[in-house]
Amino acid sequence: MARRQSGGAILVVVLLLACLVVGLAGGFTTRALTGVRKTPVSERTEDNEVTPAPTYESSPRVPVASLPEQTGEEPPASPQAFDTGRATATVEYLAGTLGYREQGTQAETAAAGYVVDRLREYGYQPYVQEVPITVNGRVTRNVIAELPGTQRPSKGIVVGAHLDSRGGPGANDNATGVSVVLELARILKANARNVPAVTFVFFGGEERTEGSSAGNNHWGSRHYVANLTAAQKAACAGMVSVDMVGKGTQFLANSMGLSRGTLKDYMLELGAPMGMGYRRDGGLSDHMPFEKAGIPTVWLEYREPAEYHQPTDTPAAVDYGHVQQVGSLLVQFFEQHLTGERVDAL
Ligand SMILES: [Zn+2]
Numbered sequence: 536m537a538r539r540q541s542g543g544a545i546l547v548v549v550l551l552l553a554c555l556v557v558g559l560a561g562g563f564t565t566r567a568l569t570g571v572r573k574t575p576v577s578e579r580t581e582d583n584e585v586t587p588a589p590t591y592e593s594s595p596r597v598p599v600a601s602l603p604e605q606t607g608e609e610p611p612a613s614p615q616a617f618d619t620g621r622a623t624a625t626v627e628y629l630a631g632t633l634g635y636r637e638q639g640t641q642a643e644t645a646a647a648g649y650v651v652d653r654l655r656e657y658g659y660q661p662y663v664q665e666v667p668i669t670v671n672g673r674v675t676r677n678v679i680a681e682l683p684g685t686q687r688p689s690k691g692i693v694v695g696a697h698l699d700s701r702g703g704p705g706a707n708d709n710a711t712g713v714s715v716v717l718e719l720a721r722i723l724k725a726n727a728r729n730v731p732a733v734t735f736v737f738f739g740g741e742e743r744t745e746g747s748s749a750g751n752n753h754w755g756s757r758h759y760v761a762n763l764t765a766a767q768k769a770a771c772a773g774m775v776s777v778d779m780v781g782k783g784t785q786f787l788a789n790s791m792g793l794s795r796g797t798l799k800d801y802m803l804e805l806g807a808p809m810g811m812g813y814r815r816d817g818g819l820s821d822h823m824p825f826e827k828a829g830i831p832t833v834w835l836e837y838r839e840p841a842e843y844h845q846p847t848d849t850p851a852a853v854d855y856g857h858v859q860q861v862g863s864l865l866v867q868f869f870e871q872h873l874t875g876e877r878v879d880a881l
Pocket residue numbers: 697708709741778779
């Protein structure tokens with residue numbers, strides 16, 4: 536009897552130690568990020584089972600008529616608005632502290648870790664999709680987080696920004712886009728208004744791989760689209776890329792003209808009064824693979840002169856008024872402009 540009790544006590548101590556070790560190992564995001572492919576990122580590694588990647592089909596299919604105006608959560612007392620201070624801190628960390636975030640390097644992985652940490656802080660359960668860079672054998676990463684949405688939950692909009700940079704610290708290109716998409720994710724979660732389902736994707740490897748030929752770019756977004764099932768592709772109603780929004784005099788909604796122009800038309804309805812124009816582009820951002828797959832897209836950008844791929848693309852050279860303008864526009868777009876009827880018409 537006594538022997539059994541002391542054996543039990545030893546077992547308890549061993550189990551406690553094991554939990555402590557596992558808990559400590561789970562505390563390092565960067566370590567978690569360098570692990571297995573398609574790593575589910577969770578705060579505690581007790582949840583060791585692999586969480587399957589959420590899909591649009593996994594959203595509850597509720598008849599439209601019965602949808603509540605709000606989600607079950609109580610909305611905050613004062614609605615959240617775009618916080619330029621948070622956006623500035625993101626740009627300063629990514630482009631100032633980390634600096635040049637070449638795809639498939641530790642700096643790019645650290646940028647992914649920063650985004651994972653912020654998304655968790657905002658109440659998401661982000662996960663990582665690992666992406667092989669076939670021309671040099673390195674691996675880059677997409678960080679993905681889902682907002683279920685209450686309006687047309689069986690359809691979804693992807694909002695993306697790329698984490699990597701080329702030829703410099705990439706403050707404008709594209710820490711600004713990352714800062715805007717992170718703020719949008721924070722606000723849509725906190726305000727819990729009746730919005731469509733949104734998938735936030737922070738793409739790795741958007742830039743052309745150093746030393747490689749044209750076309751060796753958009754690794755993360757090409758991988759993301761290539762790995763959608765036919766049903767997921769059909770449920771992806773649109774894609775917004777936010778890329779280089781901190782410098783220049785022309786505020787642009789770009790698209791390639793390969794898919795229906797509905798999403799960029801909606802964006803222009805809202806943005807034209809504040810000077811937004813339209814440009815047909817050749818697919819120079821992460822919207823390219825989505826548009827080639829027939830999904831309506833829009834790439835939001837500031838240009839002329841837009842500093843990029845230069846050592847001078849630093850946080851100090853960013854116009855944070857532009858960042859705030861684009862971020863506030865996107866909040867308004869999702870919370871007010873993109874009604875269920877507009878989603879249906881995409
Ligand atoms: Zn870019």
